[in-house]
Every structure is written in C-alpha cells, then in structure tokens.
Amino acid sequence: xxxRPIGVFDSxxxxxxxxxEIKKVLPHESIIYLGDTARVPYGTRSQEVVKKFSLExxxxxxxxxxxxxxxxxxTSSALGGAEVRKISPVPVFDAISPTAKKVAALSLRxxxxxxxxxxxxxxxxxxxxKKLDGxxxxxxxxxxxxxxxxxEGETSGPLVSMLIRxxxxxxxxxxxxxxxxxxxxxxxxxxxxxxxxxxNLKLIDPAEEIAASLAAFLEEKNLLAxxxxxxxxxxxxxxxxxxxxxxxxxxxxxxxxxxxxxxxx
Amino acid sequence: xxxRPIGVFDSxxxxxxxxxEIKKVLPHESIIYLGDTARVPYGTRSQEVVKKFSLExxxxxxxxxxxxxxxxxxTSSALGGAEVRKISPVPVFDAISPTAKKVAALSLRxxxxxxxxxxxxxxxxxxxxKKLDGxxxxxxxxxxxxxxxxxEGETSGPLVSMLIRxxxxxxxxxxxxxxxxxxxxxxxxxxxxxxxxxxNLKLIDPAEEIAASLAAFLEEKNLLAxxxxxxxxxxxxxxxxxxxxxxxxxxxxxxxxxxxxxxxx
Numbered sequence: 001x002x003x004r005p006i007g008v009f010d011s012x013x014x015x016x017x018x019x020x021e022i023k024k025v026l027p028h029e030s031i032i033y034l035g036d037t038a039r040v041p042y043g044t045r046s047q048e049v050v051k052k053f054s055l056e057x058x059x060x061x062x063x064x065x066x067x068x069x070x071x072x073x074x075t076s077s078a079l080g081g082a083e084v085r086k087i088s089p090v091p092v093f094d095a096i097s098p099t100a101k102k103v104a105a106l107s108l109r110x111x112x113x114x115x116x117x118x119x120x121x122x123x124x125x126x127x128x129x130k131k132l133d134g135x136x137x138x139x140x141x142x143x144x145x146x147x148x149x150x151x152e153g154e155t156s157g158p159l160v161s162m163l164i165r166x167x168x169x170x171x172x173x174x175x176x177x178x179x180x181x182x183x184x185x186x187x188x189x190x191x192x193x194x195x196x197x198x199x200n201l202k203l204i205d206p207a208e209e210i211a212a213s214l215a216a217f218l219e220e221k222n223l224l225a226x227x228x229x230x231x232x233x234x235x236x237x238x239x240x241x242x243x244x245x246x247x248x249x250x251x252x253x254x255x256x257x258x259x260x261x262x263x264x265x
Numbered sequence: 266x267x268x269r270p271i272g273v274f275d276s277x278x279x280x281x282x283x284x285x286e287i288k289k290v291l292p293h294e295s296i297i298y299l300g301d302t303a304r305v306p307y308g309t310r311s312q313e314v315v316k317k318f319s320l321e322x323x324x325x326x327x328x329x330x331x332x333x334x335x336x337x338x339x340t341s342s343a344l345g346g347a348e349v350r351k352i353s354p355v356p357v358f359d360a361i362s363p364t365a366k367k368v369a370a371l372s373l374r375x376x377x378x379x380x381x382x383x384x385x386x387x388x389x390x391x392x393x394x395k396k397l398d399g400x401x402x403x404x405x406x407x408x409x410x411x412x413x414x415x416x417e418g419e420t421s422g423p424l425v426s427m428l429i430r431x432x433x434x435x436x437x438x439x440x441x442x443x444x445x446x447x448x449x450x451x452x453x454x455x456x457x458x459x460x461x462x463x464x465n466l467k468l469i470d471p472a473e474e475i476a477a478s479l480a481a482f483l484e485e486k487n488l489l490a491x492x493x494x495x496x497x498x499x500x501x502x503x504x505x506x507x508x509x510x511x512x513x514x515x516x517x518x519x520x521x522x523x524x525x526x527x528x529x530x
Contacts, residue, residue, distance in 0.1 A: 038314050039304050049303050049504045117508070145424075148413040159410075159431070162424060239314045243382070 003225050005030035005232065006214070007066030007090075009057040012040030013237075013244065014147070014184030015072030016251035018095075021211035022070070026218070028225045030232040032064050035248075036265070038238035041147060042075040043116025043183070050118060054080030056265045058088060060236070066090060067223060070210060074182045075116050078124035091217065096124050098209035099180055104132035106202070108178045110139070112171040115182030117142045125182055139174055143167040143183075150185045151247060160189055164196045171197070178202040188250065235260040268490050270295035270497065271479070272331030272355075274322040277305030278509065279412070279449030280337030281516035283360075284498075286476035287335070291483070293490045295497040297329050300513075301530070303503035306412055307340040308381025308448070315383060319345030321530045323353060325501070331355060332488060335475060339447045340381050343389035356482065361389050363474035364445055369397035371467070373443045375404070377436040380447030382407045390447055404439055408432040408448075415450045416512060425454055429461045436462070443467040453515070500525045 006026075008019055012035050019033055034057055036042075042050050054076040058069055068091045071077045071084060077094035085092045103111055113125040120142040129138050145163055154160045171179065179201055181187055187205050194201060218224045225231070237244065240262040248256055271291075273284055277300050284298055299322055301307075307315050319341040323334055333356045336342045336349060342359035350357045368376055378390040385407040394403050410428055419425045436444065444466055446452055452470050459466060483489045490496070502509065505527040513521055 038310060044506075044508075045303060046504050046506045144417055145410075145413055145419075148410055152409055154410075159427060162427060166424070239311050241309075241311045243309075 001067055002223055003030070003229050004065055004067035005032045005234070006068055006070060007032050007034070007061030007064060008070040008072050009034040009061055009076070010036070010072040010184060011042035011053070011076060012037050013248045013251050016248055017184050017187050018070065018072035018207040018210055020253060021207040022214060025211045025215045026224075028227050028229060028231050030225065032061060032066060032234045033236065034060055035235075035237045037240070037244060041116070042073060043118045043147060044144065045118060047079045047118070047122070050075055050079040051083045054084055055087060058084045060263070060265055062088060062090065068093065068214070068217075070214065071095065072184055072207075072210070074184065074206065075118040078119045078122040093210055093214050093217070095182070095206040095210055096128050098213035099204060099206040100125065100128035100132055101213075102204060102209045103129050103136065103178065103180065106178065107133070108136050108202070110137045110174060110176045111178045111180060112174070112176040113138060113140045113180040113182050114143050114167070114186065115140070116147065117144055119182050125180060139171060139176065141167060141171060146189070147183060147185050150188050153250070155188050156192060160192055161196070164189070164192055168193070168196055176201065178204060180204045180206065182206065184251070233258060236263045237261070238263060238265055266332055267488055268295070268494050269330055269332035270297045270499070271333055271335060272297050272299070272326030272329060273335040273337050274299040274326055274341070275301070275337040275449060276307035276318070276341060277302050278513045278516050281513055282449050282452050283335065283337035283472040283475055285518060286472040287479060290476045290480045291489075293492050293494060293496050295490065297326060297331060297499045298501065299325055300500070300502045302505070302509060306381070307338060308383045308412060309409065310383060312344045312383070312387070315340055315344040316348045319349055320352060323349045325528070325530055327353060327355070333358065333479070333482075335479065336360065337449055337472075337475070339449065339471065340383040343384045343387040358475055358479050358482075360447070360471040360475055361393050363478035364469060364471040365390065365393035365397055366478075367469060367474045368394050368401065368443065368445065371443065372398070373401050373467070375402045375439060375441045376443045376445060377439070377441040378403060378405045378445040378447050379408050379432070379451065380405070381412065382409055384447050390445060404436060404441065406432060406436060411454070412448060412450050415453050418515070420453050421457060425457055426461070429454070429457055433458070433461055441466065443469060445469045445471065447471065449516070498523060501528045502526075503528060503530060
C-alpha cells in the first residue's frame with residue numbers, strides 16, 4: 001500500500017501547482033495526475049455537470065490503484081467533493097477543508113475568498129470557515145476572467161493589473177486582512193495581487209494546505225512511501241495540444257520530465 | 266421534407282448570432298439549436314477532440330430529423346466540418362465556405378481573419394479564400410481572450426478596448442481593407458472593432474454568409490418551409506445554469522421564447 005501513488009485530479013493543468021506543493025513536502029511519493037483538458041474549465045458549469053465530470057476523473061485514478069485521492073481543483077472540491085467521497089474506496093483530500101482549518105487556526109477577522117463562479121456560488125469556503133470560526137467576516141468574490149488570462153500567459157502587465165483592480169477593489173475597500181486564493185491558477189499572480197492589495201495582506205494558498213494535511217495523514221496512518229523508493233510521476237490529460245505543454249510547465253514551474261499521455265474517460 | 270427543421274449546432278451559445286441571421290432571411294423556417302455548453306469552448310482544444318465533439322453534436326441533430334445541418338461554430342467548421350460532412354445524410358453548411366466566397370466576390374486586397382486558436386491554427390479561412398482569390402493577402406490572427414471577455418459581458422469599456430488594441434494592432438499596421446469576424450462572439454463587439462480599426466474597414470460576418478447561402482440552397486432545391494407554416498424554435502444545451510439564459514439572450518438580442526432543454530450527448 002505505502003508505495004502506491006497519490007492520485008491528483010484537476011479540471012485542467014492548474015492542479016499542477018498542487019502537485020508542486022505535494023512534491024515539496026512529500027518528495028518520496030509517486031504521483032499520478034489527471035487533467036481533464038478536454039472539458040476544462042469547470043468553474044463556469046453547473047453543479048450537476050461538475051459532479052459528473054469529477055466522478056469520472058476520480059474513477060480513472062481509483063482504477064490506477066492510488067492510495068489516496070487529491071481533488072486539486074477548487075470548483076471540483078466545492079461542487080463534487082461530497083460525491084467523490086461517497087464512491088471512493090480510498091481517502092479523499094480536497095481544497096476546502098484544510099484551507100478552512102488553516103484560516104480558523106490563524107484567528108483572522110476579515111477573510112476574502114476569490115474563486116470561479118462555481119466555487120463562489122457554492123459558498124463552500126464561507127460555510128467551512130464560518131463553521132470553525134464564527135467571528136471571522138468572510139467575503140466571497142468570483143473572478144471569472146483571471147483563469148483565461150493566466151492560461152494565456154497574462155501573469156504580469158497591464159491586462160492582469162486591470163483585472164485585479166476590477167475584481168479586488170471591493171475587497172480592498174472592505175479592508176480584509178487575509179485572502180484565500182480559491183483557484184489553482186491564482187498563486188501564479190500572487191505578487192500582482194499583493195502589489196494591489198498591500199503587502200500586509202495574508203495570502204492563503206489551498207495548494208499548501210492540501211499538501212500539509214496529506215503529509216500529516218500519511219504519516220499518522222503509516223502510509224508514507226519508503227524513503228528508499230524512487231518517486232514516479234505520471235501525467236494524464238483528456239486532450240493534448242502543443243500549447244498545453246507550455247501551460248503545464250508554467251504551472252509546474254519547471255520542465256515536465258516524462259511524457260504526458262492522452263486518455264479518454 | 267420542407268417543413269422539417271434546420272439543425273444548428275455550436276460549441277456553446279455564440280451560435281445564437283447565427284440563428285438570428287437565419288431567422289432574418291428565413292422567417293418561416295423551424296430551427297433546432299444545440300449548444301454544447303458542458304464542453305464549451307472548442308477554440309482551445311485539439312483537432313481530434315473538436316472532431317469528436319462536433320460529430321456528437323451533429324448526430325444529436327440528425328436524429329431529430331433535420332432537413333439540413335448548420336455548423337455555427339467557426340472552430341467546429343474549421344476542424345470538424347469535413348468529418349461531419351462524411352457522416353451526414355443531409356446537406357451541411359459551415360462558416361468557412363460561404364464566407365470565403367463572399368470575400369472572393371468582393372475582390373479585396375488585404376483581408377484579416379480573427380478567430381480562436383483552433384480556427385486560426387487550421388488556416389481553414391486563409392486556404393479557402395486563397396483558393397478562390399490568389400491575389401488577396403490574407404493575415405490570420407488568434408484572439409483567445411475575446412471570447413471569455415464577451416461571455417462575461419465585457420462588450421464595451423476599457424477591458425475590451427485593451428484586448429482589441431492588444432490583438433488588432435498588427436492588422437491595423439498591415440492596413441487591411443477587410444476583416445472576417447471568424448468567431449460567433451465577435452459581431453457583439455463590431456462597433457468597438459470599427460472604432461479601433463477605422464470606419465472604412467469592411468467587416469465580414471460569417472453568420473450573414475451562412476444564412477444567405479442556406480436561403481439560396483433551400484430556394485434552389487425547393488426545400489423552403491411553406492409560408493403558411495408556423496416556425497418553431499427549440500433550444501437544447503448540454504449544461505444549463507441560470508447565467509446561461511442571460512448570455513443566450515445577449516447573443517440572440519432578445520428574450521428567449523420557449524424553454525431551453527438540457528440534454529446529454
């Protein structure tokens with residue numbers, strides 16, 4: 001069991017930022033990644049469709065005999081997490097729970113949450129945070145154009161500045177003390193967000209919280225891969241274009257070692 | 266046969282601009298529309314995936330016993346048109362051929378073509394135009410962020426102006442005399458494009474060309490619906506959210522009469 005891989009799925013390639021964080025804290029673990037690039041984005045779709053797609057993603061990884069499942073996509077976590085848990089024979093980690101725990105542990109007063117329309121419309125972050133810390137005032141905000149802009153490589157410069165100003169002005173006026181980056185793409189523009197919001201703002205990246213909670217769980221359950229074992233990484237996508245490799249490497253922060261394989265779900 | 270509906274499919278809701286043009290010239294025709302909103306957009310995907318999705322869309326309409334098929338989506342037309350023709354028992358109309366014919370008939374000297382990455386990468390417009398008029402210098406340009414911006418209602422104001430300036434500056438420098446709006450979304454921002462490019466620029470809207478060629482064909486083949494018949498309109502989508510209704514009405518230019526039904530392909 002211990003040397004089985006960790007399965008990570010995402011609506012597309014943004015979840016590679018989560019793979020990155022997992023690799024930092026769990027360097028000996030093998031990882032199988034699935035990005036549903038033929039149907040990305042999930043953030044604009046209905047709960048019914050996101051549930052269906054998330055279940056298909058999860059089943060693909062379960063048949064690969066993973067020791068646990070990570071839902072890297074915030075929209076999938078918010079709209080499909082409960083369904084995936086119902087059918088999964090292995091433990092499921094999503095973006096919402098560990099992030100809410102972190103926010104609660106920090107005793108913050110005014111937390112902003114940004115995400116896709118799907119994530120924000122579900123109020124999953126707000127509800128999970130309020131359950132643990134009723135005193136924190138949580139303000140949620142959908143930022144639908146940030147994902148396509150970042151995927152087009154608009155990670156600095158006037159366009160992304162305009163979008164950040166457009167979306168985040170209400171949160172700046174609200175004088176939030178902390179901000180949950182509730183979409184896998186947002187850590188890429190962390191610096192630009194801080195530049196607009198002020199350097200005192202505490203940014204909370206769900207990718208780091210997923211990785212930390214996963215590491216704690218594997219350790220507690222004695223499920224860590226042996227330190228002697230060579231970590232393997234396998235990347236699957238449901239659609240593959242030349243452009244995707246570049247986008248994948250932007251999220252991963254380095255060259256992809258090994259092939260990306262195309263699969264049908 | 267004559268009273269059978271015309272089937273129109275699109276990757277999403279943008280194809281409703283084509284429905285609009287068809288209704289203008291063929292007010293007595295019944296129309297069945299399918300928008301693949303669960304998998305929109307097609308413009309960033311591989312040819313293999315666009316082909317597969319386009320065939321599934323076409324088959325849905327064929328089983329509805331349409332008298333002809335219209336591929337409203339430019340990306341589907343460019344990457345999946347040939348495949349759809351192979352399997353379709355009824356005539357197929359796409360965005361590329363009638364538009365190229367129109368451009369050739371106008372004897373233009375420098376035509377620009379804008380579209381999604383998929384449409385532009387296929388060179389379908391350039392090749393079709395050059396085949397009919399070798400003297401026209403055709404310059405193609407992908408404008409990937411225009412579609413998400415328009416879908417978010419950014420149809421005027423600083424953001425869309427910035428995107429137009431960013432994308433169209435090379436075509437302005439090239440001093441094009443005409444521009445093919447090679448994506449169903451672009452007619453929505455016609456005015457802004459003219460404002461940046463100059464009012465002398467001839468804009469060519471494939472939706473108008475599809476409608477005109479369809480009308481000519483139905484008349485020639487004696488396939489027009491009888492003038493006494495009441496035109497019916499049926500709208501199907503593969504995903505339905507509350508937001509979609511508003512977006513659909515933006516493209517349609519008026520309230521949707523009758524229900525939008527959700528289907529699985």
